[in-house]
Amino acid sequence: MAETVNESWKKSPGMFASLLAPPTLFLFAFLLAPLFVVWTYSFGHNEGLTEITVDGTFANYAHALNPLYLSILIKSFAFAAFTTFICLAAGFPIALAITFAKAKTKSWLLLLIMLPFWTNLLIRTYALMALLRTQGYVNGFLHIVWNGIAGVLHLVHGPALPAFQPLDLLYNNFAVVLGLVYVQLPFMVLPLYSALDRLDRSLLEASLDLGAGHLRTMVQVVLPLAMPGVASGILVTLIPSVGAFLTPDLLGGVDSQMIANVIERQFKAANDWPFGAAISFLLMYVTFVAIALQSVFAPKKEARS
Amino acid sequence: MSRSRPGPLDYLARWPLRAWMVATTVFLYSPLLTLMVFSFNNSRRNIVWRGFTLDYYAQVLGDDSLIQAFINSLTIALISTLFSVLLGAATALLLWRFRFPFKAGLEGGLALPIVVPEICMGVALLVFFTKVLPWPTNMVWPFNLGVIIIAHISFSFSFVASVVRARLASFNREQEEAARDLGASEWRTLIDVILPHMRPGLVAGGLLAFTLSLDDFVITFFTSGPDTTTFPVKVYSMIRFSVTPEVNAASTLLIVITVALTAIALRLQGSDGAAATAPH
Numbered sequence: 001m002a003e004t005v006n007e008s009w010k011k012s013p014g015m016f017a018s019l020l021a022p023p024t025l026f027l028f029a030f031l032l033a034p035l036f037v038v039w040t041y042s043f044g045h046n047e048g049l050t051e052i053t054v055d056g057t058f059a060n061y062a063h064a065l066n067p068l069y070l071s072i073l074i075k076s077f078a079f080a081a082f083t084t085f086i087c088l089a090a091g092f093p094i095a096l097a098i099t100f101a102k103a104k105t106k107s108w109l110l111l112l113i114m115l116p117f118w119t120n121l122l123i124r125t126y127a128l129m130a131l132l133r134t135q136g137y138v139n140g141f142l143h144i145v146w147n148g149i150a151g152v153l154h155l156v157h158g159p160a161l162p163a164f165q166p167l168d169l170l171y172n173n174f175a176v177v178l179g180l181v182y183v184q185l186p187f188m189v190l191p192l193y194s195a196l197d198r199l200d201r202s203l204l205e206a207s208l209d210l211g212a213g214h215l216r217t218m219v220q221v222v223l224p225l226a227m228p229g230v231a232s233g234i235l236v237t238l239i240p241s242v243g244a245f246l247t248p249d250l251l252g253g254v255d256s257q258m259i260a261n262v263i264e265r266q267f268k269a270a271n272d273w274p275f276g277a278a279i280s281f282l283l284m285y286v287t288f289v290a291i292a293l294q295s296v297f298a299p300k301k302e303a304r305s
Numbered sequence: 306m307s308r309s310r311p312g313p314l315d316y317l318a319r320w321p322l323r324a325w326m327v328a329t330t331v332f333l334y335s336p337l338l339t340l341m342v343f344s345f346n347n348s349r350r351n352i353v354w355r356g357f358t359l360d361y362y363a364q365v366l367g368d369d370s371l372i373q374a375f376i377n378s379l380t381i382a383l384i385s386t387l388f389s390v391l392l393g394a395a396t397a398l399l400l401w402r403f404r405f406p407f408k409a410g411l412e413g414g415l416a417l418p419i420v421v422p423e424i425c426m427g428v429a430l431l432v433f434f435t436k437v438l439p440w441p442t443n444m445v446w447p448f449n450l451g452v453i454i455i456a457h458i459s460f461s462f463s464f465v466a467s468v469v470r471a472r473l474a475s476f477n478r479e480q481e482e483a484a485r486d487l488g489a490s491e492w493r494t495l496i497d498v499i500l501p502h503m504r505p506g507l508v509a510g511g512l513l514a515f516t517l518s519l520d521d522f523v524i525t526f527f528t529s530g531p532d533t534t535t536f537p538v539k540v541y542s543m544i545r546f547s548v549t550p551e552v553n554a555a556s557t558l559l560i561v562i563t564v565a566l567t568a569i570a571l572r573l574q575g576s577d578g579a580a581a582t583a584p585h
Contacts, residue, residue, distance in 0.1 A: 006403075006404045007402055007403055007404065008403070008404050008405075009403045009404065009405040012491055014491075015491055015492070015495070016399070016403055016405065018395075019395045019396075019398050019399040019402075019403075020399055020405075022391070022392055022395055023392045023393075023395055023396040023399070023411075023415075023462065023466075024411065026392055026458070026459065026462070027411075027414050027415070027459075030430075030433075030455050030456075030458070030459045031414070031417055031418065031426075031459050032414065032417075033433060033437070034426075034429035034430050034432065034433035034437075035417075035421070035425075035426075035429045037429070037432055037433055037436065037437055038425075038428060038429045038432050041432065052436075090325075090329065093316075093321075093322055093325050093326075094325065094326060094329055096316050096322070097316045097317045097322045097323075097325075097326055098317075099316075100314045100315055100316045100317060101315075101317045105317065109326075112330060113329075113333070115564065116333045116334065116337060118516070118563055118564050118567040119337060119559075119560045119563060119564065120519075120520045120522070120537060120556075120559055120560070120563060121520065121522060122522045122537050122540055122541055122544075123337075123340070123540070123556040123559060123560060124336070124337065126340070126540070126544050126548070126552065126556060127336035127337050127339065127340040127556075128336050129544065129548055130336070130339065130340055130343070130548045130553070131335075131336050131339060133548060135350065136548075137339055137343075140353065182332070182333070182336070185329070185333070186333075201314060204314055205314065208314075239420070239422070240422070240423075242422070243422030243423065243424050243425070245423070245424050245523050246522060246523065250544070250545075260422070260424040263424050263425075263428060264424065264428075267428050267431060267432075267527070273432065276428060277428070277432070280422075280424065280425040280428055280429075281425075283422055283424070283425060284421060284422065284425050287420060287421070287422060288420075291420060
């Protein structure tokens with residue numbers, strides 16, 4: 001981490017106070033206070049149309065654990081875990097190739113992976129919609145190929161093909177996972193790359209020299225050493241995926257709603273804020289547990305360099 | 306370190322990895338490139354190429370509500386960036402310089418916008434600005450954007466702080482000691498010696514905050530009202546149910562703007578800030 005001066009605040013209390021006050025006040029007023037209010041609402045219930053009474057009830061949490069919502073929570077995790085697995089499997093070879101590329105190629109490759117990540121999430125999701133929908137580019141392309149094949153078959157007096165049936169690529173679970181992978185892949189590659197880049201190359205060379213194959217070297221030497229990077233890659237992919245709102249909202253169908261969509265519905269259409277508050281705090285607790293697990297899992301290794 | 310000879314570790318030279326790299330690039334870029342190319346397509350159905358046109362750009366630029374949303378987005382981004390840089394710089398200086406009780410607590414609080422799911426922050430701010438601190442309605446522009454501006458500051462200033470802090474790490478303290486020895490006061494030293502050193506970090510952090518603000522959808526979605534629409538929120542309402550060439554054109558414009566801004570930010574912050582913006 002950054003070198004710090006680490007001077008006692010008592011040496012210059014005036015400067016300390018004037019630097020401390022604005023960010024701390026802002027943090028308390030517009031971050032901690034709003035989160036606290038939502039937290040208290042999660043123990044309340046609707047009184048009439050707009051009033052919310054906080055009476056310390058756990059009914060909202062109990063409601064959140066009924067089978068319908070529990071299955072959505074589990075589904076969100078399943079989607080996120082599947083997404084993370086695909087990102088890890090797809091991202092590891094990329095991170096590896098970038099790590100051992102020549103210095104100049106390396107920065108270009110990193111840029112290549114990062115560039116899509118700079119464009120708006122909404123636009124990236126929209127781009128996938130345009131690609132996957134029934135009259136989308138993928139189906140359009142398949143249609144042309146299909147007609148081509150049909151034409152060739154017609155010329156050689158082969159069997160006639162049935163009319164082209166567009167594939168259902170959008171508004172289903174497949175589209176949601178594809179969208180999540182599309183959005184999260186750069187997040188996975190970066191921490192993997194920074195962990196692999198720190199590896200002592202002589203260890204890999206030693207393993208290869210001593211007769212281990214590339215695959216065995218990966219599994220037995222590289223992977224254990226890169227574990228902190230793998231752990232933080234999993235974390236930065238898993239957490240935003242569990243709480244994803246736009247991807248399931250725009251790409252998902254009726255039965256591919258995730259937990260964030262339920263939260264949004266409670267705060268907008270359904271107008272059940274206490275229940276929405278309870279679900280969003282469940283999501284936050286889960287997130288904090290994941291972060292705590294990661295810091296237990298990869299304790300001191302990150303601090304080494 | 307570059308390797309001059311292709312060794313056993315030169316994985317990029319192996320064809321399976323090369324093929325994988327190409328496949329991933331196609332996966333990452335083809336949706337965006339198709340979107341951009343077809344924004345120039347002279348066809349409403351927009352599947353087959355029917356010739357080049359700028360009609361949809363003209364329509365986008367002639368759409369008053371879209372332009373208003375874009376102006377709102379830019380205004381929000383500018384104002385929230387200004388405050389994020391001020392707060393972020395103060396935070397960075399504070400954490401870099403001082404040892405104080407509850408420092409770890411403050412650092413934990415600053416990590417909140419990074420770790421709390423966006424949807425939770427969005428609803429928290431919605432509740433807060435509806436129930437606890439209702440923003441006065443019918444305020445004159447741009448004050449009606451206040452809620453969104455505050456929301457954007459609250460998620461971007463800690464990112465600015467980490468970029469600026471990374472920059473401060475390379476400050477040579479002897480310069481500060483020299484200034485103090487030569488009679489400069491503490492504040493004078495801060496303004497004349499430390500601040501110039503911070504400048505690249507401030508600019509990079511500012512551009513980061515600007516891009517974060519311009520790009521944000523989820524939190525803005527919960528804090529915007531009917532009269533305070535931003536560009537992403539407006540685009541969302543347009544694409545909710547259909548794919549149209551106008552949206553392609555509007556998206557292309559936003560892609561070009563954000564990519565250009567981020568490229569400038571990356572160039573300015575060089576190597577020492579890159580570590581702070583990369584997720585770890």
